[in-house]
Structures are given as structure tokens and as C-alpha cells.
Amino acid sequence: MDTLIFGGLLATLIAMYRETSRMVVLGAWWVMLIAVTLLMAHHITGSLALTLSW
């Protein structure tokens, strides 16, 4: 999954570099953001177990 996401980031940059439409570039960026966030959520498997009162 990580490899695919880095591939997606590279594809987003290539879309920026070439004269791709704004909607495609921005859409690709948001798709990658969602993918990264879902990956992060997958790796957060438990609470922090801190006894903080704030």
C-alpha cells in the first residue's frame, strides 16, 4: 500500500508538471490525502494509554 501511495504522489506531481487540467491535479491530490489518512488510521490500533487530565 505504501508503495502504491508513493506511486500516486509521483503521478500527481507528473500531472502537475504536464499541462493536465486543474480538476485532475486537485482531484489526484485529494485522493492521495484520503489514501494517506486511511493508511494512518490502519496503523493506529490502540489508545495512547496516557493518564493525562488535559
Added chain:
Amino acid sequence: MATIESLIPESTPEATQPGKVQYWFACFFAIGWTGVVGGGLFYQFAVREYPCPLCVVQRMYMLLAALGAAYIIRTALLRGSVTGRHYMAGWGLTLVALMGGSFASWRQTTLHILPGAKGYGGEVFGLHLYTWALILFQVSVVVVGIALATAHTTAEHGVPATGPGLLRTAGLFALWLLGAVIAVSMVAVFLEEGFHWFLPDAPKRYRFFSDIGILG
């Protein structure tokens, strides 16, 4: 209702020198975050530390933030001008990525915050890499906020970067450097992940080589 004043560009494409500050800052910002990810790669290979899943996620957010600045650079390279909407779109993307990265690095920092906790990986100038990441993410939020707040002076429309010159060279350098570091990151994480969907919590080897039977 839009008035005629709001439809006319605030200035001609002939920008003043302070008006190009945000373009230069976008180049600096993209190169800077690319350098931070490059530093992580250097640490990974020179010190032989295996980045954990959250470390890799933070690198992804860093690159997403750099892509926000790259959007501004790209607009200047293609059009020779950057409107307020383009500046806002680019910095908006950057801010969203910075907040995601802030959360990831905060989360990893608090995993190791209790007294006696050793933390993950080595230290640089007394702090772990994820703690530095948290600091840099937060500083970047402030700096982008300052850039937006000073936009009247620092973000004029005209950024003549379509022809040869320093503006174009700097922009192309930022984009190519960003592309190179993303490509190296992709290869590095593929070697670490191998033919698996996810990284283990505490990677101990490059699984690609054991997957193909080169290393045990």
C-alpha cells in the same frame, strides 16, 4: 453582486520585486520539505534505520505539503501569472497536509512520552526524527499563515516564469528535486515492504530481499 472593480485584476502582470516573494517562498518551501524527506532517506540508508509505518506516513504528508507549494510553482511555469485563487488553492492544500502530518507526528511523539520511554530510532540534536517533524509541521503552519496574511504585498499576479530565467530555473529545480525524492522514497519503501500490503510495526529488514529469497 460583483462590482466591476472586483472583476479587474488587482495589478498588471508586471509584478514588483516584493510581489514575487510568495513564488520564491513556494520554491523554498517545496525544496525545504523535499530536503527533510531526503534527510530521512539519508538517515535510513546511512545509519541503517528502518522507518516505521507512522514515519513513512509522515513523509507522505510532508510530500503532500510540498505538492501544495508545487501547485503554485506549476501555475507560474505554465501561465506566467498566479492569481489569488491559485495561491489560495496551493497554500490551502499545504495547510491541510501540514495538519495531517502534525497529527501523525504528535501521535508518534506521545507514544513515547512517558518517563523512561526510549523512543523509536536514533536522535538528531537530542530529539527523535518524529519530534522534529512535529516542530517543523507546526512552524510551517505559522509561516504559511504569515504568507497568506501578507499576500497583498507578497503575492502579485505577475510571475514571469514561462521563459528562461532565474524564476523558471528555480521552479523547475524544485519540481524535479521533489519528483526525484518521491521516486527514491517509492523504491525505498518497496524494498522495505516487499510483496506485502503493509509495513510491520517495527521493521527489522528489507523484506523485498527475503521475499525473493536473497536474504533470510
